[in-house]
Amino acid sequence: MPIETKSDEITHHISQQFNNDLDELRNQLLAMGGAVEKQVSDAIRALIDADSELGLSVREKDTDINYMEVSIDENVSRVLARRQPAASDLRLVIACTKAATDLERIGDEASKIARFGISLSEQGEAPRGYVEARHIGSHVRKMVQDALNAFARFDADMALAVVQEDKSVDREYKSAMRELVTYMMEDPRSITRVLNIMWVLRSLERIGDHARNIAEYVIYLVKGTDVRHIGIKRMKAEVFEDL
Amino acid sequence: MPIETKSDEITHHISQQFNNDLDELRNQLLAMGGAVEKQVSDAIRALIDADSELGLSVREKDTDINYMEVSIDENVSRVLARRQPAASDLRLVIACTKAATDLERIGDEASKIARFGISLSEQGEAPRGYVEARHIGSHVRKMVQDALNAFARFDADMALAVVQEDKSVDREYKSAMRELVTYMMEDPRSITRVLNIMWVLRSLERIGDHARNIAEYVIYLVKGTDVRHIGIKRMKAEVFEDL
Numbered sequence: 001m002p003i004e005t006k007s008d009e010i011t012h013h014i015s016q017q018f019n020n021d022l023d024e025l026r027n028q029l030l031a032m033g034g035a036v037e038k039q040v041s042d043a044i045r046a047l048i049d050a051d052s053e054l055g056l057s058v059r060e061k062d063t064d065i066n067y068m069e070v071s072i073d074e075n076v077s078r079v080l081a082r083r084q085p086a087a088s089d090l091r092l093v094i095a096c097t098k099a100a101t102d103l104e105r106i107g108d109e110a111s112k113i114a115r116f117g118i119s120l121s122e123q124g125e126a127p128r129g130y131v132e133a134r135h136i137g138s139h140v141r142k143m144v145q146d147a148l149n150a151f152a153r154f155d156a157d158m159a160l161a162v163v164q165e166d167k168s169v170d171r172e173y174k175s176a177m178r179e180l181v182t183y184m185m186e187d188p189r190s191i192t193r194v195l196n197i198m199w200v201l202r203s204l205e206r207i208g209d210h211a212r213n214i215a216e217y218v219i220y221l222v223k224g225t226d227v228r229h230i231g232i233k234r235m236k237a238e239v240f241e242d243l
Numbered sequence: 244m245p246i247e248t249k250s251d252e253i254t255h256h257i258s259q260q261f262n263n264d265l266d267e268l269r270n271q272l273l274a275m276g277g278a279v280e281k282q283v284s285d286a287i288r289a290l291i292d293a294d295s296e297l298g299l300s301v302r303e304k305d306t307d308i309n310y311m312e313v314s315i316d317e318n319v320s321r322v323l324a325r326r327q328p329a330a331s332d333l334r335l336v337i338a339c340t341k342a343a344t345d346l347e348r349i350g351d352e353a354s355k356i357a358r359f360g361i362s363l364s365e366q367g368e369a370p371r372g373y374v375e376a377r378h379i380g381s382h383v384r385k386m387v388q389d390a391l392n393a394f395a396r397f398d399a400d401m402a403l404a405v406v407q408e409d410k411s412v413d414r415e416y417k418s419a420m421r422e423l424v425t426y427m428m429e430d431p432r433s434i435t436r437v438l439n440i441m442w443v444l445r446s447l448e449r450i451g452d453h454a455r456n457i458a459e460y461v462i463y464l465v466k467g468t469d470v471r472h473i474g475i476k477r478m479k480a481e482v483f484e485d486l
């Protein structure tokens with residue numbers, strides 16, 4: 001066993017504090033992620049069940065989500081200034097601030113869905129498109145969940161799967177939109193209601209995009225390569241390069 | 244005149260390099276800003292003039308914008324790791340990475356507008372909503388320009404004005420959408436084309452949101468306070484506190 005000097009003790013102490021800071025940041029991000037996940041599933045439920053009370057509660061809670069983002073960014077600035085992280089620690093800090101922005105935007109979309117849920121429930125009568133909203137909704141909710149799990153476990157493979165899922169959400173979204181346009185043309189009296197459902201689908205599709213962004217930060221975090229905009233093929237090569 | 248020692252020289256040299264790094268980062272962001280501004284105005288022109296060639300060129304150039312974001316973020320990581328900036332220097336670095344994300348998203352929206360421009364020009368016959376697209380388009384283009392000028396000059400007052408403009412874009416957007424819905428109901432055969440214009444207006448409205456985000460980072464950069472989500476009133480108090 002090596003003899004521990006005073007200086008080792010200090011170094012150990014500092015690096016312990018540093019690790020605590022990084023853990024706290026990561027936990028903060030995952031807590032925000034959990035809250036945002038709940039917002040998404042509550043917003044979809046408010047829409048499907050025409051539950052305007054739940055819709056209102058989603059809209060109120062969006063403020064908490066916003067503060068969580070600001071608080072994560074404060075923490076990021078503090079860690080950067082005090083700890084001067086490098087290499088993978090620096091990547092973790094950067095990934096946290098980037099992912100927090102995407103989580104906040106997912107929260108915004110959930111809040112919009114809740115708003116449409118409230119106004120659709122006031123109009124009574126479920127229009128077409130609920131089935132699609134439910135389906136795409138559960139798909140993107142799973143993407144958000146998986147992106148956060150990938151973040152929690154530093155799992156680049158799982159992150160890559162999320163990126164791939166986004167393609168299939170985009171396909172589902174486009175096919176649902178085409179159906180809704182046909183429906184509108186057949187029954188022009190339904191235009192306003194169907195438009196509301198279209199906005200909901202658009203929000204869901206954007207939630208998928210944000211989940212994909214978070215997954216890309218996870219790959220950056222784990223692999224050290226920025227995989228945005230490089231296409232799935234090269235992304236796979238990055239993720240599987242060590243295998 | 245103080246005697247310059249070897250150590251002063253080195254400190255001076257290092258701090259000069261540091262300043263160069265920060266200047267380079269800022270210039271990179273402003274160059275990306277200029278390119279994105281052009282994408283927005285070209286996309287709107289492609290739509291209004293039914294110029295599908297210009298539309299295609301906007302879509303091609305989006306790749307350059309994407310690489311600019313990645314390159315800024317690489318530079319940000321390098322500056323953070325090597326220079327360990329603090330206080331206002333750190334805020335500048337953080338503001339650059341955040342603003343680059345918003346610029347990239349503005350580029351995405353410009354690319355979407357260009358796509359609708361191409362498909363609308365193929366359908367021939369200008370549908371309703373072009374006047375609104377032109378009007379809101381020039382409004383948000385000005386917002387992007389002003390946000391970037393505010394960034395270049397560290398001008399928090401100008402940034403605050405951009406934030407306030409976003410409210411009026413939102414009002415214009417809502418009123419244009421209401422008109423388009425009415426038009427759709429009166430002439431259901433126009434549904435597909437009017438929907439395309441609606442997506443364009445939606446993209447323009449989002450460009451306004453991103454310009455607002457950039458303006459908020461400028462206020463954070465200059466004043467040191469995170470003004471996201473606090474409302475215009477408190478934001479004004481932050482900007483004018485030293486007057």
